[in-house]
Amino acid sequence: MFKISRKWTSILAAAVVGGSMFVGSSWAQDAAAPAAAATPTPTPTIETRVADLEAYVTNSSPNTTQIGPLGATSGPGHNAWMMVSAAFVLMMTLPGLALFYGGLVRAKNVLSIVAMCFGITGLVSILWWAVGYSLVFGTSFGNPFLGGSEFFFFKGVTSAPNTSYAYWVSQNVFAIFQLTFAIITPALIFGATAERIKFSAVMLFTFLWMFVVYFPLAHMVWGGTGLMNGVWNASAKIPAIDFAGGTVVHMSSGWTALILCLILGKRLGYGKEPMPPHSMVACFIGTALLWVGWYGFNAGSAVAADGVAANAFLTTTLATAVASFVWPMVEWLFKGKPSILGFCSGAVAGLVVITPACGFVNSTGAVIIGVAAGIVPFIAVTYLKALIGYDDALDTFGVHAIGGTMGALLTGVLVAPEVNANLSAPGVAGANGLLAAITSHTLVIAQLKAVGITIALAVVGTAVIGLLVKFTIGLRPTPENESQGLDITDHGEEGYILN
């Protein structure tokens, strides 16, 4: 045990230091962190102070030339919502996803799912603190593909807002909110590989994948200088939109899942022996926690308690409720019975598909998305999977990749500019072509480009990392261990001792 933990510690430390040095040496010359202009100003007038209060209520910028008492502080309402949202999104992984996935595997592997969710939470938090947050939300590289080095080790990440992303939310809250997204994304991948991947392989793959796929992709989509950040980057080359992570979270994890499960191969006995879920009750509880937590994910992605968040709250509910109803009804029609797994799958599919759209579409768009989410992923996991024959154990590809891709494209079709002022802001959307794309109904072209880049990055990145892990520490347990179950062989415990 001691030897293993020492090995892990040194791998981690070396990689963190190595990663930061790599970035530091190759980009340092471009680094010019924008220092806040803190020129001494006269006592703010009462007009400035009232205007700052109004700015807090309307979630707009406080006066920056005459810094008042609210100038560099967070707003309690917005901050409160974002802290709740961050906790909600963490709840999606622990225990939401752990129970959703854990219920769907056989009893002998339930703890391996819990371990991977928990392990990823800790590992990604360390990476996020050290370099991840900065590589995604920094801007010092001035680069469309990777952020900057100014926030390495959370330097300068304080309770004051980072106004590039939110006028009234503390940057430390914003950083932790975004951390919870970085946690759930790799955790989603390992549904496809469930019951036949070593814990050590999960950790090493995740470590590498965050650098190769997640950090660059999240910067491209959400970073201030990101390549396809149509809403916030005035010079985005591709004016695409992704409100809460259809590309960053669901497409990236879903397409990665497909490639990784192909590299990994099928479970022993797949197609020959039954592998039914060991607890549909756990799966249901996990699904319900995912749904509730997803309000933090989607409405929280407004990074304010404002009207955009309110709209996302509505669209998330509608799309999810509709999809959770349509999926089991379609199943009833074609398979004879409406199953609990059908209700659960429909809810998750609805949540996935509305994710990129929730802050950009209206209620009609949300219902259309709900119907599509109840039908298309159902076809993917029921018929496409059987046709192609890959062993995507828990249907990460069928739900997250298919659903996420469909959501990114539907966002381009169903976008409703009246629900979100950022879609028509002259300074950004007007400058990078987003506004023009929306008015000419060609936004779907930008969305297609974003989809293409996301798939390419996830597929190529995963192929390289997956093979690297396979030929170094190995991906799969021995056949004996796989038959016995990973709970005992990898963790020395059993999920249930019933006597």
Added chain:
Amino acid sequence: MKKIEAIIKPFKLEEVKDALADLGIEGMTVSEVKGFGRQKGHTEIYRGSEYTVDFLPKIKIEVVLSDSLLESATAAIVKAAKTGKIGDGKVFVSPVEEAIRIRTDETGEKAV
């Protein structure tokens, strides 16, 4: 002495137990078992995966009794456990050579 082994539908256990008690039969052993005869199993569907579950849950009752009670006991079990639908179960009868009550060392029919 004879032993009756009756495989019945689980929800019929109470009725069978009461019918045997009415005959004065004072003891029995009950187990939850799985198996199939002509009824076969059922299909479970989890998204794209369909599994046939061959073994259905049943209850096995074991009763050891004197030869004189045998006919009325088997008739009572058959009557109580019958639904008329496939899967009602079966009754097996076999001879028992000896029985011993551990507490008192009694043997034979006195012990059952």
